Amino acid sequence: MGSVVVEVKVRGVSREAVLRALVDTGFYGDLITASRAIEGLGIELRHERLRRLPDGRLVKVRFGGGEIEVMGLVVYGDVEVWDDLKLPEGIDALLGVTALERLGLRINPRTGELEKTELYLL
Numbered sequence: 001m002g003s004v005v006v007e008v009k010v011r012g013v014s015r016e017a018v019l020r021a022l023v024d025t026g027f028y029g030d031l032i033t034a035s036r037a038i039e040g041l042g043i044e045l046r047h048e049r050l051r052r053l054p055d056g057r058l059v060k061v062r063f064g065g066g067e068i069e070v071m072g073l074v075v076y077g078d079v080e081v082w083d084d085l086k087l088p089e090g091i092d093a094l095l096g097v098t099a100l101e102r103l104g105l106r107i108n109p110r111t112g113e114l115e116k117t118e119l120y121l122l
Contacts, residue, residue: 003022003088004114005020005021005022005091006095007019007020007021008021008031008093008095009067009068009069010031010041010043010066010067010068010079010093011069012041012042012066013042014040015041016067017041019092019093020090021091021094021095022087022088022093022094023094023100023114027095028097029051029078029096029099030068030075030077030078030079030080030095030096031068031078031079031080031093031099032079032080032081032085032094033079033080033085033092033094034082034083034085035083037092038079038081041066043064043065043066045062045063045064045081047063047064048061048063049080051080059082061081062082063078063080063081065079068095068103070105071116073105074103075099075103077098077099077102104117104118104119105117
């Protein structure tokens with residue numbers, strides 16, 4: 001299975017942006033991008049958290065809340081910003097597993113695409 005890339009709409013209080021996001025099942029978070037990708041959306045980056053990189057380094061990222069829409073499904077989640085984030089050409093963000101779970105989406109390993117799953121009320 002190769003990389004899964006999806007179109008993500010990110011909404012703040014002012015407007016929305018459409019980003020190309022790489023689905024990262026190793027990222028335990030909602031969405032991370034560079035500040036230029038969400039500039040002017042009206043997402044207040046009022047909070048900070050530490051993220052550990054695969055090489056063991058800790059980095060500080062800022063984050064705020066915004067709407068994240070994928071495949072017509074919407075969740076309110078953390079939009080994290082780290083300007084030193086290195087992404088492949090043509091990719092604007094990483095979409096993490098917590099957003100996927102709350103949206104009710106998963107990667108189908110046979111097709112390499114996102115698909116809707118049932119959400120259970122327990």
